[in-house]
Amino acid sequence: MLEQNPKLIHAFGALAELGQEVANKNNFQETIRTSLHLLSGALGTMRGGVARYSRYGRELNMLAVRGLGDDFPLSLSVCVEDERQFLTNGLNAIDAHAARVLPFFQVYATSFERRRIELFVPLIIRDEIVGGLFLGEKATGEGYSSYEKEIICAMGRHIGVAISQRNLLAEIERHSEENRKLFDDLRRTYADTVKAFATELEWSPEQIEGAATAGYLHDVGKLTVERKIINAPYRINAKESAELNKHPVVGFEILQAIHHPFTDVPLAAKYHHERLDGRGYPDGLYDREIPYIAKVVNLADSFDAMTTDRPYKARRPAIDVVDDLRRNAGKQFAPELVVAFLRGVLRELKSETKDRRFRRLLGREYMEAEGLMPAISDALNELEPTTTLTYIAEHATELRTEVAEGRTSL
Numbered sequence: 001m002l003e004q005n006p007k008l009i010h011a012f013g014a015l016a017e018l019g020q021e022v023a024n025k026n027n028f029q030e031t032i033r034t035s036l037h038l039l040s041g042a043l044g045t046m047r048g049g050v051a052r053y054s055r056y057g058r059e060l061n062m063l064a065v066r067g068l069g070d071d072f073p074l075s076l077s078v079c080v081e082d083e084r085q086f087l088t089n090g091l092n093a094i095d096a097h098a099a100r101v102l103p104f105f106q107v108y109a110t111s112f113e114r115r116r117i118e119l120f121v122p123l124i125i126r127d128e129i130v131g132g133l134f135l136g137e138k139a140t141g142e143g144y145s146s147y148e149k150e151i152i153c154a155m156g157r158h159i160g161v162a163i164s165q166r167n168l169l170a171e172i173e174r175h176s177e178e179n180r181k182l183f184d185d186l187r188r189t190y191a192d193t194v195k196a197f198a199t200e201l202e203w204s205p206e207q208i209e210g211a212a213t214a215g216y217l218h219d220v221g222k223l224t225v226e227r228k229i230i231n232a233p234y235r236i237n238a239k240e241s242a243e244l245n246k247h248p249v250v251g252f253e254i255l256q257a258i259h260h261p262f263t264d265v266p267l268a269a270k271y272h273h274e275r276l277d278g279r280g281y282p283d284g285l286y287d288r289e290i291p292y293i294a295k296v297v298n299l300a301d302s303f304d305a306m307t308t309d310r311p312y313k314a315r316r317p318a319i320d321v322v323d324d325l326r327r328n329a330g331k332q333f334a335p336e337l338v339v340a341f342l343r344g345v346l347r348e349l350k351s352e353t354k355d356r357r358f359r360r361l362l363g364r365e366y367m368e369a370e371g372l373m374p375a376i377s378d379a380l381n382e383l384e385p386t387t388t389l390t391y392i393a394e395h396a397t398e399l400r401t402e403v404a405e406g407r408t409s410l
Helices: 005-024 028-043 080-089 103-107 109-114 146-201 205-217 220-224 238-244 247-256 265-271 292-307 318-328 335-349 357-362 372-383 388-404
Strands: 048-054 059-066 075-077 117-125 128-136
Touching: 028 048, 028 059, 028 128, 028 146, 048 146, 059 128, 080 103, 080 117, 080 128, 103 109, 109 117, 117 146, 128 146, 146 335, 205 265, 205 292, 220 247, 247 265, 265 292, 292 318, 292 335, 318 335, 318 372, 335 357, 335 372
Parallel strands: none
Antiparallel strands: 048 059, 048 128, 059 075, 117 128
16 A cells, blocks of 8 residues: 555546646647546556547547557447447446457457557446547556556546536537527518518508517527427427417516517517417417517518428428418408518519518529419408408307307317
């Protein structure tokens, strides 16, 4: 024990220094290189390497190497069985000579023998493989003691945390970039859609800006909904749907506390899922009970949902979208808004305006679908002679019939 005291002191000093390195260094690559240097120095070995695991490519990619030579593979494939065994083993040193039963050590046997790799340590953080340590023989030629293996694992845990933190940061940066692009796309969508309304409804610039702001912020309540529900690549179940349907009220509560010049914005967030026929949520409002700004956002939001690809479905053909707007005018959408919107689209298709909002937004091929102009013209001919109240009266009669026949309930 006395003989090991200097080694023990040196090892724990290296461990403390490594912990500080991981906590304070901003340069990830430098942190890994320094970590390998400290690890090699504490153990007295001149060969080793630190690898980062890619679960997508299922491979270990070397981040830092020491004394392994140019012919040592910089990327090592890991099969499903290897991954399973590494997770089962946990953050513990594996003797490379005694682990030949695993495909990983069979495939790279020549490289490991040539560079005298003695130990491999899978870096497991929160039940996930984040990397691995490769350690060559000690300068003394002696085997690794159980005490040294414990030091290796302790230092490996620090290195694993550094890699895990880097992975998390990269994931956050990726999501941040995706969210920025999504926000930019949404901003263009709502700005262009609202401007199409404004052209026909003769809104003031202030009204346009207020409606556009409502469009940007109407789904802010989804920040409290689990991401897996919002991005689910399948039709969500009743429980998940109930959770998602809370977002209008949450959005209203968030926006109501913010002082901004457009007082209708919180109302747009709360009521953009209401329908003229009273079948919407959260309050089941009818036609004139619904704030006008919410009707605008409702149509813009629905148009965006129908014309963009989502995780659970592809966007719908342009003619189908027009048919949906026509059929649901007076049920879900305010007819005068549908008319204003379709007029704006038709004017662009007929080149009666210099704006190319919809072509930029949806693509030229999408907007030039065969039969789209006649479909819009037919929809406008059907919708323009009517009023909101005409539709409400008609659909109220339909609803009473459905109730009488037991097909629905009020």
